[in-house]
Structures are given as structure tokens and as C-alpha cells.
Ligand code: HEC
């Protein structure tokens with residue numbers, strides 16, 4: 744080995760040792776190595792809320808937020824092209840007799856023949872935006888306060 748190479752190796756070693764010493768006390772927010780896979784959260788938390796009709800709306804945290812689902816959804820069938828149980832209560836035809844909140848006008852378009860309003864396909868998969876809640880502790884503490892007064 745000639746001198747230059749020796750000097751380069753020595754310099755690299757010093758840099759590595761120094762780097763490790765510097766890095767020693769730092770840890771990530773989630774308390775695991777960056778490359779480590781996420782620990783699975785506690786399993787089988789129940790969704791909150793019981794039978795539709797007996798729940799209170801959940802306060803919105805900003806004006807354009809899709810409202811959170813305040814009632815149980817666990818017993819509903821999966822939404823398919825042929826069937827969407829959410830519409831049995833929230834559609835324009837049914838919301839009055841089911842005493843359920845009506846979908847916003849943003850959700851509705853005229854049918855092809857222009858005779859009636861129906862849910863637009865952009866909004867057909869309700870649970871992309873409207874999600875039920877579980878009582879989960881926030882992973883990281885935060886002080887966020889919404890800008891909308893609770894809607895009753
Ligand atoms: C059996 C009737 C029924 C069915 C089926 C139903 N809902 Fe509801 N939903 C209600 C009623 C009634 C309320 C008002 C709160 C209450 O009284 O429980 C409500 C409230 C909501 C709200 C809150 C609205 C707001 O302004 O805060 C959302 C969002 C919602 N439902 C979404 C859904 C979705 C998504 C589905 C399908 C997975 C669904 N609902 C199926 C009856 C129903």
C-alpha cells in the first residue's frame with residue numbers, strides 16, 4: 744500500500760467512527776430503525792357507533808371534510824356494482840322514510856334521460872371518503888384544532 748492509500752483508509756475510518764459517535768443518541772419518531780417494517784397495530788379494534796338512527800353526528804374539523812360515519816357499518820355488505828346498502832338510507836328516494844341525512848347535492852347528477860337525480864359514479868364508493876372511527880390513541884401527540892364549530 745502506498746502512503747496516499749493508507750492516508751485515505753485512515754481518514755475513512757476516522758470519519759466512520761466519528762459519524763457513529765455523533766449518530767448514537769438519535770432515534771426515529773416511531774422508535775424503530777428507519778428500514779424496519781412497521782409493527783402491526785393492536786388487532787381487532789371495534790368500529791365505534793351502533794345502530795344507524797341512534798347516533799349523533801361527529802363534529803367536522805374543516806368545512807369540506809367528508810363527514811365521518813357515526814354509526815356501525817360492520818354488518819353491511821360490501822359495496823358492489825349491483826348493491827350499495829348505504830343508498831338504502833341515504834339516497835334521494837329513501838332518506839326521508841329512513842330519517843337519515845340526505846347526501847349532499849355534490850353527490851348527485853341527473854340520470855341520462857334527465858328525469859331524476861341519482862348518485863354520481865364518482866361518489867358511488869361511499870367508504871373511500873366516509874370512514875367509521877375506532878377509539879385509537881394518536882401515535883404522535885398533536886394540538887390540531889379544527890376551524891369549524893361542531894354541527895348538530
Ligand atoms: C339503516 C339506515 C342506514 C344505512 C344502511 C347507512 N346509514 Fe349512514 N346514517 C344513517 C342515519 C339515521 C344517520 C344519522 C346519525 C344516526 O342517527 O345514526 C347516518 C349518518 C351518516 C353519516 C354522517 C352524516 C353527517 O352529516 O354527519 C355518514 C357520513 C353516513 N351515515 C354514511 C354512511 C355510509 C357510508 C353507509 C354505508 C356503508 C351508511 N351511512 C349506511 C342511516 C344509515
Ligand code: HEC
Nearest residue numbers: 807808809810829833844845846847849866867868869872
Ligand atoms: C369523493 C368523496 C366522497 C364520496 C365517494 C362520497 N362522499 Fe358523501 N360527502 C363528501 C363530502 C366532501 C361531503 C361534505 C360536503 C358535501 O356535501 O360535498 C359529503 C357529505 C355527505 C353527507 C352529509 C350531507 C350534508 O349535507 O351534511 C352524507 C349523508 C353523505 N355524504 C353520504 C354519502 C354516501 C351515502 C355516499 C355513497 C353513495 C357518499 N357520501 C360518497 C365526500 C364523499
